[in-house]
């Protein structure tokens with residue numbers, strides 16, 4: 001995998017008065033040779049930046065605001081808010097800006113900035129795949145501060161120095177554990193999470209929790225007197241954060257055996273309780289999932305949609321190739337307070353909530369792996 005190194009960042013407001021800001025480089029950003037001192041051009045949101053004319057930002061630093069994410073059970077709003085992190089650089093660069101600063105994609109009001117990967121530009125233009133300017137996310141309160149000053153009509157200037165850069169190639173990997181089925185060992189029910197995490201925190205929530213939940217569920221099932229009929233495979237995906245590299249590598253490696261992957265799901269939304277079981281399987285199997293949802297109701301879990309595509313980020317390459325999916329959906333209210341920040345640490349995980357996840361996975365995955373129902 002290509003290795004991107006954050007390096008040191010310094011960002012401060014220099015006009016109308018001096019104030020250090022709390023920021024972090026976004027994945028894929030380029031370094032500034034020395035400190036950039038420039039005026040800000042303020043954009044209310046990503047749509048305003050998308051409309052910028054070529055070359056209109058020469059010598060400036062673009063700042064893209066947006067509203068802080070609203071806390072929600074489903075994490076709704078992330079996809080939209082994330083656009084400024086993902087594609088903002090392409091428009092800032094087209095406009096000729098020296099750097100791009102964005103409001104963090106998060107629902108908290110702490111001064112921790114949220115990092116995350118930018119999207120590559122895959123249009124095929126030579127030398128334009130990744131940003132060649134520094135791109136920085138600042139904390140929500142710092143973005144509020146810039147917004148207020150802008151609304152007061154104050155001209156804003158920043159000083160920004162970033163050392164982030166690409167540094168050649170390194171290795172990552174997937175770790176695979178099989179609990180071999182007793183009657184149909186060739187048929188695989190795949191569960192898992194991802195091993196990598198952003199460097200700012202320890203990755204307890206994203207996605208140490210998912211690894212713990214799925215591994216513990218498999219370990220519990222392994223202690224039962226009989227094995228389920230089908231194989232339960234736990235995949236700990238590598239290099240998810242930088243573009244699902246482990247997931248695509250897995251799908252490619254098992255290309256010829258995907259028909260035997262009868263079902264797949266991933267736990268990658270923190271460690272709060274599961275509240276809903278959704279699925280995307282055929283009619284017979286939908287009835288089975290209905291029954292399983294009823295059995296999970298003492299854990300506070302209801303039946304979700306039966307046409308919900310995608311069992312989690314690392315399952316996307318498999319789902320695209322027709323592997324059926326389910327999802328044990330977690331409450332995501334606190335997830336985007338912590339996501340990709342230094343605050344992603346183990347103390348944020350409630351052992352009782354984690355235990356509910358493990359119980360739900362163990363019960364649901366056992367029943368799905370032990371059934372004779374075809375999911376496709």
Ligand SMILES: [Zn+2]
Nearest residue numbers: 194206207268
């Ligand atoms: Zn994750």
